Amino acid sequence: xxHEIFQGMSAAIFDFDGTLMDSMPDWCRxxxxxxxxASIPYPAGIIRRITPMGDVKAAAYFQTLGLKKxxxxxxxxxxxxxxxxxxxxxxxxxxxxxxxxxxxxKGIPMCVLTASPREMITPCLARNGLTxxxxxxxxxxxxxxxxxxxxxxxxxxxxxxxxxxxxxxxxDNIVALxxxxxxxxxxxxxxxxTSAADWEEIKxxxxxxxxxxxxxxx
Numbered sequence: 130x131x132h133e134i135f136q137g138m139s140a141a142i143f144d145f146d147g148t149l150m151d152s153m154p155d156w157c158r159x160x161x162x163x164x165x166x167a168s169i170p171y172p173a174g175i176i177r178r179i180t181p182m183g184d185v186k187a188a189a190y191f192q193t194l195g196l197k198k199x200x201x202x203x204x205x206x207x208x209x210x211x212x213x214x215x216x217x218x219x220x221x222x223x224x225x226x227x228x229x230x231x232x233x234x235k236g237i238p239m240c241v242l243t244a245s246p247r248e249m250i251t252p253c254l255a256r257n258g259l260t261x262x263x264x265x266x267x268x269x270x271x272x273x274x275x276x277x278x279x280x281x282x283x284x285x286x287x288x289x290x291x292x293x294x295x296x297x298x299x300x301d302n303i304v305a306l307x308x309x310x311x312x313x314x315x316x317x318x319x320x321x322x323t324s325a326a327d328w329e330e331i332k333x334x335x336x337x338x339x340x341x342x343x344x345x346x347x
Contacts, residue, residue: 132345134315134336139295141232142285142314144276145243145250145266146180147301147321149259151222155214156245157323160187163206169195176323180302181276183244183269208248215249221257222319224342229262231347241266242285242298244276264289276305282312303327306334317345 147153157176164171171194172178179187188203196203232239239262243250246268254260265288274281286293298314300306301321310316318335319342320328332338339345 132337134297134317137295138237138297138315140286140289140291140297141237141239142282142289142296142298143239143241143263144298144300144302144305144319145241145245147323148299148319149221149225149241150219150253152215152219152253153301153321153323155211155219159207159211159214162210163198163203164191164194164196167196177303177327180323181244181269181305181308183275184246185270186275187244208246211245211249215245215253216256219253221259222342224344224346226257226259228342228345229259231345233262238264238289238291240264240285240289242269242276242281243267244269246270276300276302277308279308279312282309282314286314303331303334306331310334310336 143149146156160179179190182190184204184207185200188200191203229239241250241263247266250266267285269275269281272281272284282298283293286296289296293313296314297317298309299317299319300309301319301324303324306316306318316335318331318338320340324331
């Protein structure tokens with residue numbers, strides 16, 4: 130493999146939105162449209178903040194901003210907006226299927242750790258023919274943790290039955306990458322337009338930074 134961090138790699142942990150999938154425009158709209166409809170202002174960096182949270186924690190945050198809906202109503206709105214996009218439109222980023230095939234051929238177990246709920250990622254992976262690559266998928270909501278907490282990475286490595294120090298984590302979000310690094314993971318930053326403002330700082334945090342998974346193909 131082309132970078133030192135892949136030497137002795139025992140497993141790969143992938144974020145979903147903005148990393149494996151070219152889904153962030155739809156994901157952002159899914160998260161923010163209810164605030165927009167209610168004319169509730171939100172900070173310019175809100176995407177950076179909510180991306181690691183998972184839907185439940187994001188809904189609670191929206192309530193602190195003044196969204197006058199129950200958690201269940203907010204989550205239902207997110208689900209209604211997103212289900213069509215994940216089931217019918219969203220596709221992998223360039224090089225993703227080839228890279229997953231490369232890792233599988235090397236016998237490296239893989240999983241997905243995502244802030245998106247399972248009902249979104251399951252049909253998206255299936256439609257794109259990627260389900261079989263992964264030992265399991267886990268959402269932040271299922272684990273009761275966000276990707277801004279080091280505990281979620283230790284728990285994921287344990288599910289893989291691997292040492293955290295030999296697992297490689299792929300993500301596009303600065304908060305997730307920083308926290309994963311603190312937890313002891315090796316990290317690969319994947320460029321996404323929604324993280325463009327953070328890209329220079331992201332490159333100082335991650336062990337490797339790529340624009341496309343094609344850069345990692347043997």
